[in-house]
Amino acid sequence: MDTKDTSTHLTGHGSEWRDAGLSSEQAQRATSWVEAHVDKRSMLTNKDRVEDVRDIMWQLEKDGEIVVHRVRDEHKPKMVKTLYGWDKKIPTTQLWHHKSCGQCGNIPGYPTSLLWLMNKMEIKYLDETDQTSCTAWNYHGSGIGNVESLAAVFLRNFHQAYVSARAQGLPDGYFYPLVHCGTSFGNYKEIRGYLLKSAELRERVTKILGKLDRLVDGKLLIPEEIVHYSEWLHVMRDEIHNHQEIDCSNIRSTIHPACHVYKMVPEDAIYDDDVLGGNRVAVSTGLMDTLGTQVIDYSTWYDCCGFGFRHIISEREFTRSFAIDRKVRVAVEEAHADVMVGHDTGCITTLDKNQWIGKADGKDVELPIIADCQFAALVCGAHPYKIVQLHWHASPVEALMEKLGIDWKTAKTEFEAYLKEVEAGKQENLYDPRLMITSGPGFKKIANVS
């Protein structure tokens, strides 16, 4: 009997491609090697010509071409190992929040949970109005923009982080930027590489940064490390665990790692031999493990979410098909997950918002989707609505809260009552609102900043 597998049809291989006509058994045998190696760390490391761009950076500073914004001792850094075993310094305090437009616009519980955790651990930080989007979502989706504009935006925002403490009478470099969005993180790292390797690009953007009065001693300011918030969570996971109030050992969690966090400039992503045998990027998985959840592996772990940058805006047929078929359904049916945890803006949006439409195609799968910092805040006792802002999530986060023993109905009623207080101007904030304007219109000097 011919057992040729005709269930899938592959496209995009060019006109010269011919089906090999293998049976299912033969196909299985042919791909067994790939399956044994796929998704493993060696898939990313088996390359020539790998270089640490920080070596170029130090040389350029030595040659007097650039100034490096250092992670100093005052930032209380913790060391981690990256893909090739290189060291990376993660600052843990005096952090400048480089916000994400997708998180702040659509999933506000993402940054509020992070700031709440920082308050809990008495971490110093600044959240201010003098910051733009990285503009990379738009660039990757539309092609409007270019390497020069992306570089100028990167350097402008990071320069602002460098000088922002002046408003509080503190020295330059006091705050170190912490990037919230995975795409900003990947894009900035990629752009830093181009800047360090191309004198032509440096010359072009120096003119722009000069016009904006954003050079340091007439030179470009390059950050020593580009740090994602998930990396901060990773190095702080034990301290977060110390604040944990809710046991979550009954939770089966799946991780969706973000492409732009670990596939873009992969050599800078954190790997830890104690996290999934060091075969997968450590952030989020390490945290969920430390918090005591059962982290469940699944076969499409490596896949993207389907966001697509352009597709989420104008071609969601692709986005929703990929999100449901390759991620959500696999996590539900294969891993029997209670939650899928991510660490990037677009992934959380895509996986959370695109479940409802699945019903139209008989794909009625439901899975709570939240960010790692939201989960951490929740089990450390943050209010599910006032702080974690779970009402913005379309996926069934209520089921997760019930499994964690959180009375979400009461919490929701409390939040609805709180809205009346907000209406009356009695809102609660995570920090002193006077700090959010550091220069330009609206800025007022504050005599005593606590």
Place this chain on the structure above:
Amino acid sequence: MHSAGTRVQDHIGDPFSEEPILPREKLEEVFNDIQSDLRYDHELNGCLNCGICTATCPAAHYYDFSPREIVQLLWTENLEGIYDAMQEKIWSCAQCYTCAARCPFGNSPGSLIMIMRETAIKHSMESAQEVLRPFSRVMLKLISTGNQLAPDMITPDHFPDWGPNISKVDAPLKLLRKAIPMPTLNTTETAWEVNLKTSVELYTIWEMTGVLDQLETIDENLFDVISDIMDEKREDYEDWLEDQEDEDDD
């Protein structure tokens, strides 16, 4: 007559005719623009057609698209094929960079595609204009404010497929935003409050890097609207600077 032909015939010319629709010079001009990008040599190092990029590509599951094919076209300098791919295929890529992470040669098909997309815009290709039409709202927001996404853009009208639970608490958007305990986020028209000075700085970047020229090529009306908004913002900022000087003098 090209009605039953391929896209190559539609966009480049009939292979049986001695008169190509598109002159060779044009194809070379397009390729030169791609090749002269400072990233090109960094992202294309060779290709043995192993196909690991396509095997792992999410877009290849759903579209007639293959990163391997794109890399091969560039590597072999197949000018007709490159031009043809720019009519549709390059817009399928989801920009996940899985291809780049896995390529044994260290190629980045995703980055090469970005160079091709930029070039498609520069040459005002119909594909670029069509693909970018739904982006007007995003572009307007990003270029004029410095924020790509804003809460007032996430409405059931624009996202009917996201279902009824865009917010599970029934209250006005403005109130829900005010209840977010980060003061920078108490906004509805931008994701966070962006300082006027910041928007003006970003606009200078757009101007000096040719991004506004790109925009004008693709959508002249949108370019005019954005120019008006930004001129006004610049005037407001200059007025503020003058007020500051007056205050300092006093």
